[in-house]
Amino acid sequence: MHEMGVAQQMVNIAIASIPSDIVNPKVEKLNLRIGNLAAVVEDSLKFCFEIITKDTSLEGAKLVIEKVPVVVKCKACAHQWEVDGPVFTCPSCRDGAVEILSGRELEISSLELAD
Amino acid sequence: MEITIQKKVLEVNETMADKNRNYFREKGVFVLNMMSSPGSGKTETLCKTLKRIMPETRTGVIVGDICTRNDADRLEATGAAVVQINTDQFGGDCHLAAHLIDKAAREMTLDSLDLLIVENIGNLVCPAEFDIGENVKVVVLSVTEGEDKPLKYPLMFQVADAAILNKIDLLPYLDVDADLAVNNMKTVHPMMPVFKLSAKTEEGFDQWIEWLNGQIQAWKK
Numbered sequence: 001m002h003e004m005g006v007a008q009q010m011v012n013i014a015i016a017s018i019p020s021d022i023v024n025p026k027v028e029k030l031n032l033r034i035g036n037l038a039a040v041v042e043d044s045l046k047f048c049f050e051i052i053t054k055d056t057s058l059e060g061a062k063l064v065i066e067k068v069p070v071v072v073k074c075k076a077c078a079h080q081w082e083v084d085g086p087v088f089t090c091p092s093c094r095d096g097a098v099e100i101l102s103g104r105e106l107e108i109s110s111l112e113l114a115d
Numbered sequence: 116m117e118i119t120i121q122k123k124v125l126e127v128n129e130t131m132a133d134k135n136r137n138y139f140r141e142k143g144v145f146v147l148n149m150m151s152s153p154g155s156g157k158t159e160t161l162c163k164t165l166k167r168i169m170p171e172t173r174t175g176v177i178v179g180d181i182c183t184r185n186d187a188d189r190l191e192a193t194g195a196a197v198v199q200i201n202t203d204q205f206g207g208d209c210h211l212a213a214h215l216i217d218k219a220a221r222e223m224t225l226d227s228l229d230l231l232i233v234e235n236i237g238n239l240v241c242p243a244e245f246d247i248g249e250n251v252k253v254v255v256l257s258v259t260e261g262e263d264k265p266l267k268y269p270l271m272f273q274v275a276d277a278a279i280l281n282k283i284d285l286l287p288y289l290d291v292d293a294d295l296a297v298n299n300m301k302t303v304h305p306m307m308p309v310f311k312l313s314a315k316t317e318e319g320f321d322q323w324i325e326w327l328n329g330q331i332q333a334w335k336k
Contacts, residue, residue, distance in 0.1 A: 001209040001241050009124045017120045032124075037270050039244045086269035087302050097306040100273070106124045106244075113116045 006040060006106065007048040011058055014111050018057065022113070027061040029112040035068040035105040061111075070103030128245055131213035135220070135248025142225040145331045146233065148247055150271065151255035152264070153237030156281040158186045159314040160255060161234060165193040167324050172331065173227060177219045178234040179211040186234065198222050202236065210241035213248060230331060239268040251330055257282040258289060262296040265303045272303040277310070277326060284313040 010030065018025045030049075034040055046063055053059045070083040079092035080101065088098050123129065139146050151157050158178075165174055175196040178186045187199035198219040202208035216233060225231070233249065235242040254275040256264055259282060265272040272278065278300050286293055297309050308326060312319030 001238070002244075005208075006124055009127060013120065013122050013124065013126075017118055017122075019118075037273070039240045039270060086266040088269075088273060089302055089305050095305065097304075104270075108120045108122050108124060110117050110119045110121075113118065115116065 001039075003040060003044040004048045004052065007045060007052045010049065010108060011052055011056060013108055014058055015056065017111065018113070025057045026114040027058045027111050028114050029062045029064055030058065031064045031066070031109045031111065033066045033068050033105045033107045033109055035103040036070050037100070037103040038106045040106060066109070068102050068105045071101045072098040072103075073101055074098055125244070128213050131217060132246035132248040135213055135217055138217075138220070139225070139231065139248060139250075142228075143335075144225050144228050144231045145334050146231045146247075146249040146251075147327070147330075148233045148235060148242075148249035148252045149255065150235045150239070150242045150252065150275070151237060151257075152239045152260060155237070155255045155257040155260065156314045157234055157237070157255050158189055160279060160281060160312075161232060162189060162193055163314050163317055163320065164232075164324065164327070165190070165195050167320065168230070168328070169194060172229050172328070174230045174232060175223050175225070175228045176232045176234060177211075177216060177223075179215070179236045181208070181236065190234075196223055196228070209236060209238050210245050211235050211247060212245050216247045239264065239271045243268075243271040243274050250334055251276040253277050253279065255279045255281050256296065256300070258285055258291045258293055258296065262292055262299055265296070265299040269303045272300055272307070275304065275307060276330075277308045278304075279323060280309060280311045281314055283311050283318060284316045 014030055042065060049063055072083055073080045074090035075097045076095050077093040079090055149157055176190050177198050179200045180186060181202050184199040187197045191197045200215050200219050252275045254271055280296055300309050310319060310323040312323055
């Protein structure tokens with residue numbers, strides 16, 4: 001629901017990371033890592049990104065999204081597993097609070113500029 | 116040419132949330148972030164909570180809504196200090212971000228408060244994603260929303276420190292299994308305390324108030 005705000009932040013971060021000595025930079029690709037638990041809808045993000053990058057150095061850039069699986073660790077027995085549904089009960093000891101090791105990412109890894 | 120960035124997209128919010136956390140600690144105020152879907156009874160739960168904990172616990176409320184200050188008026192009637200945030204007149208945002216909390220908190224006299232409650236915008240998705248610098252997050256689910264909401268919105272129930280199952284006074288009239296709703300919350304968050312209560316009749320309120328006071332006392336130490 002807040003994909004436009006997320007897209008705006010992405011553009012701010014991307015533009016700030018381009019060295020100022022590059023004249024008329026053109027970004028071809030923006031590489032992202034998005035966890036499966038992150039409250040972001042991929043199609044909606046792409047749509048907002050396309051609109052918000054108009055007339056910027058990111059116009060027409062491709063969003064490449066690497067999805068990050070949800071991996072958790074049981075605080076009681078230290079068992080680690082990948083969660084593929086809304087079940088966070090430890091399959092090993094059936095108890096314990098969990099620590100989320102991955103799956104909440106919303107990160108920009110890198111961008112690729114045209115030569 | 117590839118440029119490595121490795122940055123969190125919500126970094127600006129996280130930095131602001133940390134700033135809020137430091138500010139609240141400096142002022143000696145415990146902060147509770149209350150979240151739920153629209154119509155779950157957050158405001159009524161808060162009104163009844165305020166009635167029980169004030170004036171011993173000096174409390175202020177920041178209330179977020181897209182439109183209107185109806186909730187602020189209801190909460191102000193309890194005697195609490197209230198600041199209303201409207202994210203936009205029409206449409207608006209789907210959550211309260213850390214910078215909005217900073218702005219609202221600075222309109223309050225935090226030195227004279229022990230507890231600051233943030234009533235977030237009714238939404239089970241986005242508020243779960245945005246840290247505002249709170250000490251605890253509490254999610255409210257009402258029995259009329261159905262038992263399976265925790266499974267449909269797992270992030271919200273996973274990040275919450277406690278949950279309230281509200282409107283239990285309606286159970287005799289509904290085909291809803293309250294125990295199943297609690298089990299679903301525990302599936303998503305096994306160790307989470309869950310309080311079954313009715314904001315209308317105040318059944319089950321004692322345990323909730325006891326937990327809240329315990330959290331504030333533990334933090335003060």
